[in-house]
Amino acid sequence: MTTETSPDGVVTKTAPGSVAEVATRFRELLDAKGVTVFAVIDQAAAAQTAGLTLRDTVLVIFGNPAAGTPVMAAAPLAGLDLPLKVLIWDDAGVTRVSYYSPETIAYHHNLTPTTTAGLSAIHPLTDALTRA
Structure with missing residues (x-):
């Protein structure tokens, strides 16, 4: 696995x-x-509706209210980064999975590691995905 x-x-x-x-x-x-899972957006298909071409790109928006609610209670603007999002995209024939780290979200909203601890589940979730 490459990270x-x-x-x-x-x-x-x-x-x-x-x-x-x-x-x-x-x-x-x-x-x-x-x-x-709140939404799955096929961004390449959306581009086609506008007559445009985009590499295969899918955005998955997901979360767990038990993990996200304390974050948004502590910093309401964290709602701009939550629910969590994973972008699955084609990079010249290689499939990539990208997301903002919980540490980055914590930094952007001046949150403690304790407050954002529930968001760290994204790491093992995507690790499991990349090993599949």
């Missing part, structure tokens, strides 16, 4: 399979864990 973290706090991992396959596996993983 990179950019200077702006975006974690990117490599996942086996096509964007569609990885998005399906991620949805199944979230469902199995009882995590709420």
